[in-house]
Structure formats: structure tokens, C-alpha cells
Amino acid sequence: MSNNPLAEVFGFPSNSFSESAQRYRKNKLCPYNNKVPNCTKDKANDPLGVCSIYHKESPVITCPVRFRQDWLIAENAASFFFGEQANWTSLTEVRLKDAQGQSAGNIDIVLVSYDDRGRVLDFGAIEVQAVYISGNVRQPFETYNLYE
Numbered sequence: 001m002s003n004n005p006l007a008e009v010f011g012f013p014s015n016s017f018s019e020s021a022q023r024y025r026k027n028k029l030c031p032y033n034n035k036v037p038n039c040t041k042d043k044a045n046d047p048l049g050v051c052s053i054y055h056k057e058s059p060v061i062t063c064p065v066r067f068r069q070d071w072l073i074a075e076n077a078a079s080f081f082f083g084e085q086a087n088w089t090s091l092t093e094v095r096l097k098d099a100q101g102q103s104a105g106n107i108d109i110v111l112v113s114y115d116d117r118g119r120v121l122d123f124g125a126i127e128v129q130a131v132y133i134s135g136n137v138r139q140p141f142e143t144y145n146l147y148e
Helices: 019-027 064-082 134-143
Strands: 006-009 050-055 058-061 087-097 103-114 120-126
Touching: 006 058, 064 087, 064 103, 064 120
Parallel strands: none
Antiparallel strands: 006 050, 050 058, 087 103, 103 120
């Protein structure tokens, strides 16, 4: 491994310069089910497209959206909340309001189980936490040549 602390850039290993990796980097795309096609980590107009960094030579996820790969987080949580046989769906970035109707923030993922007639039976909320790294990897990210 080189001294490069970045494990993934816009969803691809930092040492990958495949056609797909270059396309994702050029267009600042997120392959992990972000609410929009583009990466929005740190700044929407100048995103920090770092999905994971190296820690003791192992990749560590640093972007909460990265946990949405293949929606395994929702599938596993639904199994935990509702059991294996439940009908369920998920909503992302659900606004939570306080007693005065003011925004109290967003819930990352809300899972809802429903019966055969579509009636809600139960729900569960998931708040995803990842290491916040925007300040301490901006320089390696900016000096990383994304388009070669």
C-alpha cells in the first residue's frame, strides 16, 4: 500500500483508473444509492468523494451513504425489526419535526412493515454514523489526480 490514505474515491479503489472509475470521478457520481446521482459529501458543488480511507492498512467507511451498498443495511435491519417473512419498504432522509412543527433533523432510513392490504404494521428507524473526515483528507483528495 502506498502512503495514499484514500481507499475509495467516488466508489472505486483509489488506485483504479478504469473507464468506469474515471467516469464516476469526472461526473462526481455516487454508486451507493445517494438521494441524488452525485456525491454530496461535504459540499454539493465540490464534493469530497472519499467513501473510505485506510486505517492500519484496512479500508474503513467514512461516508454514511457508503453503507447503502446493495441496500444490505435496510435488508438486515428489516430482518432484525420485523423478522424474515415481513413485507417492508424503506424511506430515506425522513424529516423529523419537534412539538412546534419545526425541523428536528432527518432520520437516515425509516423501515415500514405492512400487511397484504398495505396497512402499516410497524416501523423502525436507522441513524447511520460514520467518521467525519472532510477537513483532514481534503488536501490528499485535492492533490489526488482524479483524471489520469
